[in-house]
Amino acid sequence: MSEREQRRKWIASVSSVMREWQDGFALTDEGVDRHGVYEWTLHRFSDDLDRYVVVSLDEPESDENDAEVWAGASDGLHFTRRLVHAVEGYDPWDIGGLGYHVKNARSLAERLAASDLEQTYPSAIGGSGPARDVRQGA
Numbered sequence: 001m002s003e004r005e006q007r008r009k010w011i012a013s014v015s016s017v018m019r020e021w022q023d024g025f026a027l028t029d030e031g032v033d034r035h036g037v038y039e040w041t042l043h044r045f046s047d048d049l050d051r052y053v054v055v056s057l058d059e060p061e062s063d064e065n066d067a068e069v070w071a072g073a074s075d076g077l078h079f080t081r082r083l084v085h086a087v088e089g090y091d092p093w094d095i096g097g098l099g100y101h102v103k104n105a106r107s108l109a110e111r112l113a114a115s116d117l118e119q120t121y122p123s124a125i126g127g128s129g130p131a132r133d134v135r136q137g138a
Helices: 003-020 096-111
Strands: 026-034 037-046 049-058 067-074 078-087
Touching: 003 026, 003 037, 003 049, 003 096, 037 096, 049 096, 067 096, 078 096
Parallel strands: none
Antiparallel strands: 026 037, 037 049, 049 067, 067 078
């Protein structure tokens, strides 16, 4: 099996596990390549905030194989991201141990309030491009 086919199989495997962990969130990004780090994102819109959980995994061929689980929220202009868990040397083919941390990240994302949104998107402070409206149906 080629490296590309192997990576595709790995992304599908992780995506399958992530679907099991949705619990009211929607899986919107499945294995998006961010310069050799792959991300899966769970989203849920509630109380005027886009709440999300991001699982970042090094590609299986990486020497490091680091994993991170993040929770965050955004109102389209402001946001916050909080690291829930980081681990070095995980088995990229066995991410089941991250389920507990994804559950904690979902819980944290649900508890975040507008007052927790500590950062402003560059476009909201004069950067290029408009801030995006994250509300469903907007």
